[in-house]
Amino acid sequence: MPKLHFKWSREITVPLGLSLALHVVLVTVLLAGLNFSSLTKPKQVLQVSLNNPEAPLDEMPQDSEVVEAVTFDQAQVDAQIAAIQQAEAERKAAEERRIRELERRAEEAKRQREAEQRKQRELAAQQEAERKRLAQEQAAAKAERERIEREKREAEAAAKAAEEKRKREEEAARKAAEERERLERERQQREREAREKAERERQLQERLAQEAAARRTARMQQIQSELDRYTVLIQQTIQRNFNRDESMRGKQCELTISLSPSGFVKSVTTGSGDTAVCNAAQTAVLRAGTLPVSEDREVYEQMSVIKLTFAPEF
Known part of the structure; x- marks a missing residue:
């Protein structure tokens, strides 16, 4: 159990002062009882008032203010001492109960504070978790919107690119067909020219061969x-x-x-x-x-x- 720290207050100082005064009276009576048989004349005794236990010791009567001592018998002194001890015991028990109650209240207050702090921390954690959840949901929603928008743009771009590709392919096919036709015409023209040239070359070579043979x-x-x-x-x-x-x-x-x-x-x-x-x-x-x-x-x-x-x- 953690230690408890108390500040001195009137609730503690008053009983302690009373206890101290009672102990002083008890000691005085005991000393007086030992000398009753040898008394030859009245002695001055210190008169202590129990009606005002909160009065400080420096306000008690000085040596100049004395009263005549009263003669007590031993039984009465013992009874008074027993009563004082009983009262002191009850006071101590009450004081201990009060201190235990204060400690219980302090512990309860501490538990309540700790419970409140835990509650506040849990509440703060819940709020933070809720904030994060909302932030995540918002981020997810934003990401989803961005994804949908991105996919839409990509789909539009893909469709546009496909259309442009189709047009380019059609244009390329048209140009390729025209190029094939042109190349075919040129090939046929080259073949005709080659055949004609070959024929002329053959005739020339034949003539040259004939001439060479003749030579x-x-x-x-x-x-x-x-x-x-x-x-x-x-x-x-x-x-x-x-x-x-x-x-x-x-x-x-x-x-x-x-x-x-x-x-x-x-x-x-x-x-x-x-x-x-x-x-x-x-x-x-x-x-x-x-x-x-x-x-x-x-x-x-x-x-x-x-x-x-x-x-x-x-």
């Missing part, structure tokens, strides 16, 4: 004619440098001659044929040293290594 034929004929002519000239040169013998009549020899662009004989080899004719022909070629060669590059390439059959003439 090649003419050139080959020209080269062959030159080869034939220079073969004859080489044969004549060998004939001029050849040493004949009657035994060689009707005989021949195959020769392979390597010539430089200037006609210089680089080498000469013999193949099948009469040995005497081959040896004499080889000697004749080397003796000549230089044989007739065409200045035409293509003709020379054909005769740089020339093969011929040599038969001595008689």
